[in-house]
Amino acid sequence: MGQYVINGVPVNLREDVPTAADAKRAAGSPVGDWVMATMPGGQVVKLNDTDVLPSQAEDFSIVPAFQYGC
Amino acid sequence: MYYPHKPRTSQSFLLSSMAADLSPTGLRRSRLRAELQLIAARYGAAECDQTDATWVHVPHFPLPRGWSKHEVEILVDIPYSHPGYPSVAPEWFWTDKDLRSNDGRSINHFFTEGSASYVDRQYLDKGWGHFCVHVPGWRAAGGLRMREGHTLVSYLDLIATIFRDRTTLSR
Numbered sequence: 397m398g399q400y401v402i403n404g405v406p407v408n409l410r411e412d413v414p415t416a417a418d419a420k421r422a423a424g425s426p427v428g429d430w431v432m433a434t435m436p437g438g439q440v441v442k443l444n445d446t447d448v449l450p451s452q453a454e455d456f457s458i459v460p461a462f463q464y465g466c
Numbered sequence: 467m468y469y470p471h472k473p474r475t476s477q478s479f480l481l482s483s484m485a486a487d488l489s490p491t492g493l494r495r496s497r498l499r500a501e502l503q504l505i506a507a508r509y510g511a512a513e514c515d516q517t518d519a520t521w522v523h524v525p526h527f528p529l530p531r532g533w534s535k536h537e538v539e540i541l542v543d544i545p546y547s548h549p550g551y552p553s554v555a556p557e558w559f560w561t562d563k564d565l566r567s568n569d570g571r572s573i574n575h576f577f578t579e580g581s582a583s584y585v586d587r588q589y590l591d592k593g594w595g596h597f598c599v600h601v602p603g604w605r606a607a608g609g610l611r612m613r614e615g616h617t618l619v620s621y622l623d624l625i626a627t628i629f630r631d632r633t634t635l636s637r
Contacts, residue, residue: 403623404508426605426615438532438632459624460616461603464575464634465557 401455409449416443425458432457494551495519497609498544501618509622520546522618527561527625532632534566540625541594542618555604556621563595573635575599599628 399406400414402423411418416431431443433453440457443449449456487495498514505512505524512524524540541560544551563578578595589596601624607615628635 404626424613426603428603428605430603432627432630434530434630438630438636440627440631440634455630457623457627457630459627460555460601460605460620462599462601462624464598465600466575466577466598 400449403457404455414449415445416447416449417445419449419456420445420458423458426460428461429458430461432459490548490550491519491546494544494546497552498522498618500609500612504612504617504619505622508619515544518546519551520544524622527622530626530630532568533629534564534568534570535562538562538565540622541589542621552606552617555601555606555616556618557600558596558598559621559625560589560594560596563590563593565595567632567636571636575635597625597628599624 397408397410397412398414399408400419401407402419407419407422409418409422414422419431420427420429431445431447431449433441433443433450434455434457435441435450435453441450486492495514495516498519502512502514502522505522509524509528510526512522514522521544522542524542526537527540528537529535538561542556543558543560544556545554547554565576566572576595576597579590586596601616601621605615607613607617
C-alpha cells in the first residue's frame with residue numbers, strides 16, 4: 397500500500413506489493429498499455445504486468461505501446 | 467463564452483444552433499478543443515489549429531533533468547487524412563531544434579535536417595526538429611468517455627516518458 401507518482405500524478409495503490417497491472421488498474425488505463433519505470437541514472441524500463449513496481453524507481457508512466465520510427 | 471452585442475432573433479438563433487460542422491475537419495476540431503481542457507490540466511495551456519485541426523501546440527512542456535533546457539515547446543502533428551485523428555494516433559511531434567543533452571550531445575531518434583517534404587522543411591527552417599514515434603497500441607477514447615482510452619494527454623505522457631529515457635536517446 398502506498399502512493400506512487402504515475403504520469404506525474406500521485407496515485408494510491410492499495411496492494412501491499414503492487415504490480416504493473418495494479419498500477420494500470422488504479423490509473424484506469426487500457427489493459428494493453430505499457431508501464432514504464434524511470435530508474436536512477438536515466439534508464440526507462442518497461443515492466444511486464446506481473447512485475448512488482450521497483451522500489452528504487454524515481455517515477456512511473458503508463459503509455460500506449462510505442463516504438464521509435466523514421 | 468462571449469457573444470457580441472447583437473440583437474438575436476429566433477431565426478439567427480436557429481441558424482447558429484444548427485451550424486455544427488459535421489465534416490471530418492469540423493469533428494476533429496471539436497475533439498481537439500475538448501482535449502485542450504484535459505491537456506491544460508496536466509501540461510498547462512495549449513492551443514490548436516482552429517482552421518484545419520492539424521496541430522496542437524504546448525508552449526511550456528517541462529523536461530526532466532538531463533537536458534539543455536528545463537522546458538521546450540511541443541507541436542504535435544494531428545493526422546488529418548481519412549481516417550484521421552482520433553482513430554489514428556499522432557506519430558510525429560516537433561520540439562526545439564537546439565535541444566541537446568546537458569553535456570552537449572545530440573539525440574537519437576531526433577531529426578533536425580534532411581526532410582524532402584516542403585512543409586517539414588518549413589518547420590525545420592523555423593527552428594523545430596522532430597521525433598518520429600509509432601503508437602501501435604493506440605486505442606482512441608470515445609468522445610463522451612475521454613478518460614477511457616487514449617487522448618492527446620496519453621500522447622503527451624508518452625512524450626514525457628521519451629524525454630525521461632536518456633539512455634535510449636543518448637548518442
